[in-house]
Amino acid sequence: MREPQFIRASDHSVLVPFGEEIALEHHESVVRLATALLADPKPFIKNIHPAYSSVLVSFDAARTAHAEVEDYIVGVIKKLSARPMPTSREVEVPVCYGGEFGLDLPDVAQHNGLSVNEVTEIHSSAAYKVYFLGFSPGFPYMGGMSERIATPRLPRPRTHVPAGSVAIGGAQTGIYPLSSPGGWRIIGRTPLRLFNPAANPPTLLQMGDVVRFREIGREEYDRLSAADLQTST
Amino acid sequence: MLPFVQYVAVNSLLRTMPVISVKSPGFLTTIQDLGRSGCAHLGVSASGPADSVALRLGNLLVGNDENTPALELTLVGGAFEFESNTVVAITGSDFEPTCGGQTVPLWTSFLVRAGDRLEFGATKSGARCYMCVRGGIECPRVLGSASTHVLTGIGGLNGRALQRGDLLKIEAVRSESDFVPRLVSAEILKRIMRSGPLRITRGPQASYFTDEAHSTLSSSPYVVSEESNRMGLRLTGPLLKRTRKKEMITEGVSLGAIQVPQNGQPIILFVEHQTTGGYPKIANVISADLHRVGQLRPRDEVRFETVAIDTARSLLREQEALIHPHSLQPV
Secondary structure, three states: OOOOOOEEEEOOEEEEEOOOOOOHHHHHHHHHHHHHHHHOOOOOEEEEEEOOOEEEEEEOOOOOOHHHHHHHHHHHHHOOOOOOOOOOOEEEEEEEEOHHHOOOHHHHHHHHOOOHHHHHHHHHOOEEEEEEEOOOOOOEEEEOOOHHHOEOOOOOOEEEEOOOEEEEEEOEEEEOOOOEEEOOEEEEEOOOOOEOOOOOOOEOOOOOOEEEEEEOOHHHHHHHHHHHHHHOO | OOOHHHHHHHHHHHHHOOEEEEEEOOOOOEEEOOOOOOOHHHOOOOOOOOOHHHHHHHHHHOOOOOOOOEEEEEOEOOEEEEOOOEEEEEEEOOOOOEEOOEEOOOOEEEEEOOOOEEEOOEOOOOOEEEEEEOOOEOOOOEOOEOOOEOOOOEOOEOOEOOOOOOEEEEOOOOOOOOOOOEEEOHHHHHHHOOOOOEEEEEOOOHHHEOHHHHHHHOOOOEEEOOOOOOOEEEEEOOOOOEOOOOOOOOEEOOOOEEEOOOOOOOEEEOOOOOOEEOOOEEEEEOHHHHHHHOOOOOOOEEOEEEOOHHHHHHHHHHHHHHOOHHHEEEO
């Protein structure tokens, strides 16, 4: 792994970039560095934010300066060379597309000159890599979506997106585990619970998983939704 | 509804433990300690107090560790009845608090007598105040912290704001017999609660924006929108234009980052912020000014001033030196 060009994102954080595009090579660098930093917690490091092709490290700025944190990260990276990538799990996620659950599905279809059914078919036929969890608790950022259904984010983020919403933001797709604000185009909803703070681990998906979406109807959505509620209470 | 036997057991337990009874919850009152660090890789941001300086000084005033759970009140306070003698301090903005009908001073520890009621009105200054009690509010730790994360519904009291009828227990009861009232001196408060522009450093995507956008940000007033909360403060004002149309790849975001969506209106990411985001960040509020962001109310006007990272670090270290028991003095 090459030594990265650090970007001082704020007075209490440093961004470690591995590239400017979504690529498996960068993902592997991110996983290796984030895993190593998480495995050996240091009191001056407060948070590790892995993303597609970078890791943001926030630190205790009252007691530590950027140079010390950057030196530490360089030392960690030097020792990473032989660390193997963990094997990835496959997880199936059922989705009820369109209608009241996917308000932006028609816009995504129109933007790409496709029918609503074509968008659903394209979205549910690929295997998606979970690059990292971010944005809100348990939210999986996934790669592997077809460029044919890529759609820009909303010009102004919505203040409320319901839990379980499956969405497209630019060339990316994701699932909102909890109701939250968000700027991605919503195309459907899953009945599965993606974040449960009482569980260990608290998230359904993990960095490195492979996800497949399966289209379901409203009846199956309601049935799975009721079942998931029972197992989690 | 609890079975009768269990009800009696819980009731008698509560009687032996000092309780604060929530008679009126106020607009948005939550339990906060200093937050939940170390979970960003799960997508969980730290939460914690909007004004950490006020919470930390409040805890020091009552003799607690700085990270002890206390109440954060927002815009309009509530009413709280105390079942036993309790040492209390109220810090942050002026919600005109009274105890048994008598005005109580801010930034000063005082004794609330058993049966007394602490009442808060609407704020006369900033957005938030803190009610710290000696021993702290009892609260289970979720992922290592008592802090309520309102938008995700975790921490605090069942992940939510307080409601009328809630009973709060005191975590580590200590005698009030050695109580000596203390205050934070006016001189120290003046240094901490400075007015003037919020200081910022350049953000990781500063180069995405035009020179004009940078000069606009550091010269024009912005207004805090009504759609602001602990997750972020949406600002309205002159547009911040980009030189680069390409969308960026989502990356980690820092507390206090000023991100600019396509509509050109900046958003300050705050204590319940998203852990990663795809909007470019033109700047970041310096750590020493984050507590001032926590006191901004809807319709308040803000201005920004760019400083170097080294300056930001010195300012933080100066401020940290003030948040210390030696800043407190007897009344």
